[in-house]
Amino acid sequence: MTAEPLIETRDLVKTYPVGGGDLIALDRVSLRVAAGEFAGIVGPSGSGKTTFLNIVGSLDTPTRGSARVLGERVETLGHRRAAALRNRHIGFIFQTFNLLPVYTVFENVEFPLLLLGLPAAERRRRVMAALERVGLADRARSRPDQLSGGQSQRVAISRAVVKDPALVLADEPTANLDAANSHQVLHTMVRLNRELGTTFLFSTHDEKVIGYLRRRITLVDGAVAADEVVTPTHGENGEAAP
Amino acid sequence: MIRFLWRGLVRDRARSLFPTLVVLAGVALTVVMHGYLRGTESDLVRANAAFGGGHVSVMSRAYAAEADLVPNDLALLGADSLLATLGRESPAYLWSARIRFGGLVDVPDAAGETRTQAPVAGLAVDLLDPASPEHEILAPGRALVRGRLPAARGEALLSEDLAQRLDVAPGQTVTIIGTTMYGSLTTANFRVVGTLRFGVTAVDRGAMLLDLADARAALDMAGGAGVLIGFARDGQYRQAEAAALAARFNAARAGDPDPFAPVMSTLREHAGLGQTLDLAATVSGALIALFVLVMSVVLWNAGLMASLRRYGEFGLRLAIGEEKGHLYGSLLAEALMIGLLGSVLGTGLGLLIAWLLQERGLDISPLLRSASMLISDRLRARITPASWLIGFLPGLAATFLGAAISGVGIFRRQTARLSKELET
Structure with a gap:
């Protein structure tokens, strides 16, 4: 390996106290994710997918082991540095979109840039570019309640990528979408991965999402059961969503 | 943001x-x-300053001890010379002599017999002198409802409410029945020349306003006054300033054993106002x-x-x-x-x-x-x-x-x- 991986975990362990003992959520997970990957953590509910994403996203810290993300050791980050890492380099996409209802589409996408302190003109340029990438530039003035589920999730994608993050973490991004919208959203993410080189890491058990992945990491009971490079069945060449 | x-x-x-x-x-x-x-x-x-005891008031010690009873038998004598002294020593204040008194007002009919009577709360101040500070302190001119202010001896003002109750109009003569400073009965006739309403119910209910000289004559109080009031020229009551003035005044007379020696008190000390x-x-x-x-x-x-x-x-x-x-x-x-x-x-x-x-x-x-x-x-x-x-x-x-x-x-x-x- 010549380049440093974007994400590198070594013997990552996360336990939660339950009753008198500990519940093992992650069990010695060692993984490397390189820049530009389109990978997914897959597995049944309770397998540790979200816990892994939380640690990689610096929302949580491991009980043991290490997690290095973009050169930062997550286990030693304080709240401030963790927030700064998320703010500058990591975009999040959630299954329930989580758009701020009182703000317009433009303002929702603009919010991460406000936290970065960018000037207004730069913010405007970036927001419009991000919305154009997901095909929603014409809905910039709309409110979230005027959008469909698919459009809302595309706005959330815009918000995640507007700051040009190195890494986008998507936790069950299609859980609240129908098949057509799911494919449209995934197709958009594949295109952004290809055009911007942004690394996408999913947590999912949705077969539709799995069909788009180029790398599939299977967790079972918190441990890596399989880590395989796969050929996507959808969206590889940027074709229209089925 | x-x-x-x-x-x-x-x-x-x-x-x-x-x-x-x-x-x-x-x-x-x-x-x-x-x-x-x-x-x-x-x-x-x-x-309280206008109708009571000014911003500071001077009474005899004996009068001050029972001021609520308006004991004119304990009033100050030689009030005019004390008034002049106060004016010289404390020019920032307007000084005025007042007599409060109680009595009956008797209204005669055409035959000169009593038509009606009512108790009256009398107040006598210097009304006839155009330079009297009472024109500023009590300001009867602003409270005038009917008629005019007294311009000569023997003229009086009634509160409008009392005048209506007694059915007295300006121009009519009424008789005051009261007691002199020495406790004997006294009567005096006055021509009502105007009626007043100050907007203070306790005063408007049954007040009669006389000139000081008339009251002195009627109550046998030559040179006397129940109270000398001091009123800051700018109209603003300042407790610290008033208290300092009273303290100075009283300190100068602390050694005087006379129960009729003057004593000064502040507005806050009047009738529990503090x-x-x-x-x-x-x-x-x-x-x-x-x-x-x-x-x-x-x-x-x-x-x-x-x-x-x-x-x-x-x-x-x-x-x-x-x-x-x-x-x-x-x-x-x-x-x-x-x-x-x-x-x-x-x-x-x-x-x-x-x-x-x-x-x-x-x-x-x-x-x-x-x-x-x-x-x-x-x-x-x-x-x-x-x-x-x-x-x-x-x-x-x-x-x-x-x-x-x-x-x-x-x-x-x-x-x-x-x-x-x-x-x-």
């Missing part, structure tokens, strides 16, 4: 309109309440403290409700990298905007109501029919420099405090749980 927050506030009425209205109402109420209390206090001071003013100040302070407390609790509650409603928003903002301190700061900034808006509007509304109350007043005479307290029967607020801040600062502080307490939960939020929380 401020513009961003402002837009959110304006669009989300639940987190802007309700708190703003709470602050507005609370601040306006405080300003009006403060203005009303200051107005009442000011009225009390003004009425306690009344202290009570007003305490009530005012307690009301404002209560207001801040209640409004803080209401706004804290509103903040908690908003925090619950915005739980997802806060979680998202933390997840995408906003620092907890920054998020908390933005909540406080929102509170500042709400507090400023509510406080400015509330102060404006409160000042407007207080101004209307100050200029037009509110007639409370029906409530004062049997009142003996010297207070105006028109309730007037008084706007003071403090009126501008008395509601504004607590309004701002309560909003800020409410947000500060309710926002503490942000620091307890565990980022590790955000993914789960944001799923719902």
Whole structure:
């Protein structure tokens, strides 16, 4: 390996106290994710997918082991540095979109840039570019309640990528979408991965999402059961969503 | 960022309109309440100074001990020379001699027989001298309802209410039946030349105003006066200044064993006025403290409700990298905007109501029919420099405090749980 991986975990362990003992959520997970990957953590509910994403996203810290993300050791980050890492380099996409209802589409996408302190003109340029990438530039003035589920999730994608993050973490991004919208959203993410080189890491058990992945990491009971490079069945060449 | 927050506030009425209205109402109420209390206090001071004992008063020690009984047998003699001395020693004050007296006013019919009688609360001041300070202190000219002011000896004024009750019109002659300084019965005729209404029920109920020289003659009080009053030339009562003046005056006569030696007291010492003013100040302070407390609790509650409603928003903002301190700061900034808006509007509304109350007043005479307290029967607020801040600062502080307490939960939020929380 010549380049440093974007994400590198070594013997990552996360336990939660339950009753008198500990519940093992992650069990010695060692993984490397390189820049530009389109990978997914897959597995049944309770397998540790979200816990892994939380640690990689610096929302949580491991009980043991290490997690290095973009050169930062997550286990030693304080709240401030963790927030700064998320703010500058990591975009999040959630299954329930989580758009701020009182703000317009433009303002929702603009919010991460406000936290970065960018000037207004730069913010405007970036927001419009991000919305154009997901095909929603014409809905910039709309409110979230005027959008469909698919459009809302595309706005959330815009918000995640507007700051040009190195890494986008998507936790069950299609859980609240129908098949057509799911494919449209995934197709958009594949295109952004290809055009911007942004690394996408999913947590999912949705077969539709799995069909788009180029790398599939299977967790079972918190441990890596399989880590395989796969050929996507959808969206590889940027074709229209089925 | 401020513009961003402002837009959110304006669009989300639940987190802007309700708190703003709470602050507005609370601040306006405080300003009006403060203005009303200051107005009442000011009225009390003004009425007691004008109709009672001035800003400072000088009586004989014996008279002062029983002043409530108006014991003219214990009045000061040689009052005119003492008045002149006071004028020389304390030129910042207007000085005037007064005699209070009680008696019956007898109204004759055409045959000269008694048609009706009524008890009267008499007050004698220097009315005939155009340079008399009473034209400024008591200002009978401004209270004139019918007729004119006395221009010669033997002329008197009746309160309008008493004149109506007795069916006396200007021009009629009435008889005062009273007692002299030495305890003997006295009667004297006076021509009523005008009627008065001062707007102080306790005075207007049954007052008769005589010239000092007439009263001295009728009550056999040559050179005498019940009280010499001192009234600050600018009309403003300053307790410290008055107390210093009284202390100097009394210290100079401390060694005099004469029970009829003059003694000076301040307005606060008259008829428990000091306690009344202290009570007003305490009530005012307690009301404002209560207001801040209640409004803080209401706004804290509103903040908690908003925090619950915005739980997802806060979680998202933390997840995408906003620092907890920054998020908390933005909540406080929102509170500042709400507090400023509510406080400015509330102060404006409160000042407007207080101004209307100050200029037009509110007639409370029906409530004062049997009142003996010297207070105006028109309730007037008084706007003071403090009126501008008395509601504004607590309004701002309560909003800020409410947000500060309710926002503490942000620091307890565990980022590790955000993914789960944001799923719902």
